[in-house]
Amino acid sequence: YRCRYCPYFSNRAPNLKMHERTHVGKPFCCRYCHRVFAERSSLENHERIHIGEKPHKCQVCQKSFWGKSHLVEHLRIHTGERPYECGVCGSAFTQKATLRKHERTHTGERPHTCETCGRSFSERCILSVHQKRHHT
Numbered sequence: 001y002r003c004r005y006c007p008y009f010s011n012r013a014p015n016l017k018m019h020e021r022t023h024v025g026k027p028f029c030c031r032y033c034h035r036v037f038a039e040r041s042s043l044e045n046h047e048r049i050h051i052g053e054k055p056h057k058c059q060v061c062q063k064s065f066w067g068k069s070h071l072v073e074h075l076r077i078h079t080g081e082r083p084y085e086c087g088v089c090g091s092a093f094t095q096k097a098t099l100r101k102h103e104r105t106h107t108g109e110r111p112h113t114c115e116t117c118g119r120s121f122s123e124r125c126i127l128s129v130h131q132k133r134h135h136t
Helices: 013-024 040-051 068-079 096-107 124-134
Strands: none
Touching: none
16 A cells, blocks of 8 residues: 555555545644644644553553553663664664654754744753843
């Protein structure tokens, strides 16, 4: 089954149907904040934030998480696993996002730009601090 909008294909029709929703809209709407999602499972995971449901529990320390991926990430604290390694210096990280931030120290990339003055920053939180200090 081939997507009508991009090169994606799947050997299962339900997978294709779910994928095509990413092109034609996001029909699943959160009843609490009205954020929209392409997949029902993404909506269900999101709504857990609002109702406080945390069904994924760490068997080591009993801490609970609303998403399975958050539990998997958390377990690396206990195992010491650091699967995301910098190709430049070899530093390793538990999260892919942390590796991406680290890589900017090598590339000098500053993707977050202040719309008021044009200064750019490597991290969104640094941009936010800048805006509060200089433009409010």
